[in-house]
Amino acid sequence: MVLSKALCYRIRDVKTKVIYMQNNKLLAGRMQAGKIVEGDEISIVPNRSLDAKRSPVFLGIEGGSQCLSVGMDQQPILQIEHKNIMDLYRSKEESKNFTFYMWDTGLASRLESAIYPGWFLCTVHQDNQPIILTNHPEDSESVIVDFYLHKCV
Numbered sequence: 001m002v003l004s005k006a007l008c009y010r011i012r013d014v015k016t017k018v019i020y021m022q023n024n025k026l027l028a029g030r031m032q033a034g035k036i037v038e039g040d041e042i043s044i045v046p047n048r049s050l051d052a053k054r055s056p057v058f059l060g061i062e063g064g065s066q067c068l069s070v071g072m073d074q075q076p077i078l079q080i081e082h083k084n085i086m087d088l089y090r091s092k093e094e095s096k097n098f099t100f101y102m103w104d105t106g107l108a109s110r111l112e113s114a115i116y117p118g119w120f121l122c123t124v125h126q127d128n129q130p131i132i133l134t135n136h137p138e139d140s141e142s143v144i145v146d147f148y149l150h151k152c153v
Contacts, residue, residue, distance in 0.1 A: 006043035006064045008152035013123045013144040033045035045089040047099045055102040060085030069097045076116040106144035120145045
């Protein structure tokens with residue numbers, strides 16, 4: 001199956017914090033300025049250049065005009081880049097820095113960096129904090145790595 005446009009999801013962690021953009025940062029929270037946060041639409045398409053059995057996906061924001069990627073500082077860091085998600089989808093390049101493996105954990109999913117195996121997207125327990133990466137997915141006292149993906153209506 002070839003997609004003509006990205007699939008649309010709203011993502012929340014298992015503690016019910018939704019993912020949203022603010023000031024070019026991806027955050028997770030429930031309330032912002034006293035209002036309930038609905039969460040932003042996240043575009044998802046498969047990366048067809050990598051092994052489909054591992055469920056490699058690209059994650060886009062702002063209607064897919066920007067994508068999440070993983071870069072390196074002193075450790076892997078989550079970045080937002082001006083790269084169109086459908087351009088990545090159509091490309092024959094692996095684009096591992098833009099790719100996340102989606103692991104099904106039952107009702108929830110985990111998103112692991114393809115370029116830095118063992119590093120997962122996560123939220124922290126406090127509201128309205130940035131989405132980050134962790135290499136300690138089992139540390140449930142500090143981070144939340146399980147997410148629910150709900151199709152946009």
